[in-house]
Amino acid sequence: MISLHQVSKTFVTSNSRFQAVxxxxxxxxxxxxxxxxxxxxxxxxxxxxxxNLLERxxxxxxIVDGEDLTSMTAKHLREARRSMGMIFQSFNLVNNRTVxxxxxxxxxxxxxxxxxxxxxxxxxxxxxxxxxxxxEYPSRLSGGQQQRVAIARALVSRPKVLLCDExxxxxxxxxxxxxxxxxKHINRTFGVTVVIVTHEMxxxxxxxxxxxxxxxxxxxxxxxxxxxxxxxSEDLSRMTATQxxxxxxxxxV
Amino acid sequence: xxxxxxxxxxxxxxxxxxxxxxxxISIAAALVLGLPVGTLLYLCRKGQMYENRVLFAILxxxxxxxxxxxxxxxxxxxxxxxxxxxxxxxxxxxxxxxLSIMAxxxxxxxxxxxxxxxxxxxxxxxxxxxxxTLQMIVKFLYVEARSGLMLGLTTSTISFISYSTVMGxxxxxxxxxxxxxxxxxxxxxxxxxxxxxxxxxxxxxxxYTGSFMARVLDKR
Ligand SMILES: Nc1ncnc2c1ncn2[C@@H]1O[C@H](COP(=O)(O)OP(=O)(O)O)[C@@H](O)[C@H]1O
Ligand SMILES: [Mg+2]
Numbered sequence: 001m002i003s004l005h006q007v008s009k010t011f012v013t014s015n016s017r018f019q020a021v022x023x024x025x026x027x028x029x030x031x032x033x034x035x036x037x038x039x040x041x042x043x044x045x046x047x048x049x050x051x052n053l054l055e056r057x058x059x060x061x062x063i064v065d066g067e068d069l070t071s072m073t074a075k076h077l078r079e080a081r082r083s084m085g086m087i088f089q090s091f092n093l094v095n096n097r098t099v100x101x102x103x104x105x106x107x108x109x110x111x112x113x114x115x116x117x118x119x120x121x122x123x124x125x126x127x128x129x130x131x132x133x134x135x136e137y138p139s140r141l142s143g144g145q146q147q148r149v150a151i152a153r154a155l156v157s158r159p160k161v162l163l164c165d166e167x168x169x170x171x172x173x174x175x176x177x178x179x180x181x182x183x184k185h186i187n188r189t190f191g192v193t194v195v196i197v198t199h200e201m202x203x204x205x206x207x208x209x210x211x212x213x214x215x216x217x218x219x220x221x222x223x224x225x226x227x228x229x230x231x232x233s234e235d236l237s238r239m240t241a242t243q244x245x246x247x248x249x250x251x252x253v
Numbered sequence: 254x255x256x257x258x259x260x261x262x263x264x265x266x267x268x269x270x271x272x273x274x275x276x277x278i279s280i281a282a283a284l285v286l287g288l289p290v291g292t293l294l295y296l297c298r299k300g301q302m303y304e305n306r307v308l309f310a311i312l313x314x315x316x317x318x319x320x321x322x323x324x325x326x327x328x329x330x331x332x333x334x335x336x337x338x339x340x341x342x343x344x345x346x347x348x349x350x351x352l353s354i355m356a357x358x359x360x361x362x363x364x365x366x367x368x369x370x371x372x373x374x375x376x377x378x379x380x381x382x383x384x385x386t387l388q389m390i391v392k393f394l395y396v397e398a399r400s401g402l403m404l405g406l407t408t409s410t411i412s413f414i415s416y417s418t419v420m421g422x423x424x425x426x427x428x429x430x431x432x433x434x435x436x437x438x439x440x441x442x443x444x445x446x447x448x449x450x451x452x453x454x455x456x457x458x459x460x461y462t463g464s465f466m467a468r469v470l471d472k473r
Contacts, residue, residue: 052381081383092374095473096396105392106382137472150378157382 001030001161001193007050007060009043020046022217023060028210030160033187033194035204035231037240038214044197045165047214051195052084052163053077065160082110085154085192089166091146093138099149100125100134106157124152127189128182144175151182155190162186164196168203180206205233213239258447261435268431269451271345272417275352275427279413282353283360283406290316290357291364292390298365302376302386312361319358324416327351328423335423348425352416360409367401368394400471407463411456418452428452 009021020043028034036044049055050062053069062069069080093102100121107117125131128148138146147167154162164183168176184207186192196203204211208231213221221239225231258265290312296302297309319327328351332342335350371394379393395402418429428448436445 054377054380078383078385081381084381086378086381088374088378090372090374092372092378094375094393094396096399096470097472108392109382109384109388139473153382163381 001032001065002026002028002051002195003061003063004047004050005061005063007047007057007062009046009050009055009057019217021050021057024214024217024219025060026212026219026222028193028195030193031187031191032209033184033196033207033230035208035211036195036197036214037199037201037204037211040199042214043217044214048163048165048195048197051161052081052086054086082106082157083159084161084163085151085157085159086163087147087150087154087165087167089169091138091143091150093146093149093153095138098135098137099130099141102138102149103152103156105153110157120156121152124156125149127155127185128152142175143171144178147171147179148182151179151186155186155192158190160193162192162194164194166197166199168200169198176200176203177206183207201233201236204231204236206230211236211239257443261444264431264435265428265448265451268426268428268448271426271430272414272428274345275349275417275420275425276410276413278346278349279352279356279417280406280410283356283409283413287357287360287409288364288402291361292368292394294361294365295368295394296386298369302389316358316362319354320362324351324355325419325422327355328419332423343424345420345425345427348417348420348423348427352413352420355416356409356413359412360405363405363409364402367398367405370401371397397473400467400473403463403467403470407460407467410459410463414452414456414459 004024004026006023006025007021008019008023010017010019024047036047038044046055050057051064053062057070060070064080064084067080069077072080094105097105100118103121103124104117107120112120122131122134125134128151130145130148130152133141133145138149141149162183167183168179171179180203183194183196187194196208198204208225209229210222210224211231212219223231223235223239225235294309294312294316297305297312299306299309322330331351331354335347336342338350339346341347375393375397376389379389384393417425417427420427421430421433428451432445432448435441436448
């Protein structure tokens, strides 16, 4: 479903250059839940943001659902992005619109008529379990509730891929479990391919079917759990324990 | 004293009408042209969506030049332009031209500042949803910045009223001109004080209404 081939990204500021991602290749199959872990500053967010080209790679290609995003026109890219949802650590809701107003945005942009719009909004608010807050403004909601709204907003255009950048990092453990359940449910119900960046190991062990470890801009491991299983904590500790000293690009399968 | 002032009632109403016309046209100019110019300043700024050094530098300098021009000199300097636009350089409509130019520059800067306060994350979310530039502006930027845009318009309107008081020099009239002609030049101090009170009430009312609306619009 997602195929990154030798993507690199260097940030150039007035007095420095920093290579955030260095020739990374990654394949994520349809229906997988793929975790990306690694220490802060390793380049996880940059890598994730290259999947929908929020960050355009300096080199390499990004193929999603058989289409090469790096060679698309701006208009075509906007259309491609509509089949990819994204959620963030800080939710990024439009705070001057109500909950249902937020979820309606992607449908408004796609020109869907009002009646169908409000039905779809309700359907997805119901799916994330927050339909009773439809007319509230986001600032009145808890973090977990806001993230549910963000998930509904990302899903309402029925994407094939959901990109998650530390979606539970600002939430307490109990709320985290709730959000992870929603994400798992999405994956099972709609077959959405999920890529999730996290630094929390329990996120990986509770839902990921494949996982990559990033360090200093490189992917140093990619690991796939046995069919039908999620990554176990033993696998994870084995991967992270041998993290240093492993050749770049080496893979455990 | 009241009777004394009442004898000028029709002149006062007329002057208020002229002020409303000049300020009204300036507000319209601020909205129709200042808002897009401010948006363009924001979009072309370093690190923003359409970073464009040349366009940003041109707009930025234009806005700064207009804003730093002593206003009376701007009015005089623009006389040929005013004549070109409305056919005459004299009268209330003509006076609205330099006032509108100032209004565009003034409000565009406040628009730029309000838009800069929109969190980057919201813009990112918009991009990730495949928003076009127009959708980004209308559905995200203006929605999140709307209380700042409203407050900016309030501040601007009050400045336009202040600028409009000197429009007597090109026959623009207005309550400022009325106060100068009757209150100052004819030594009718009561008239002067009365018009100052009218202006104070007007400015207070605008500030109160603007702040109230900004508060109602702000759900953040
Ligand atoms: N827009 C940017 N400009 C300059 N440097 C950046 C930018 N985005 C990220 N970086 C740098 O790239 C590195 C990797 O960032 P990021 O991908 O956010 O890491 P992670 O998500 O793993 O913490 C960091 O050192 C960060 O400072
Ligand atoms: Mg990050």
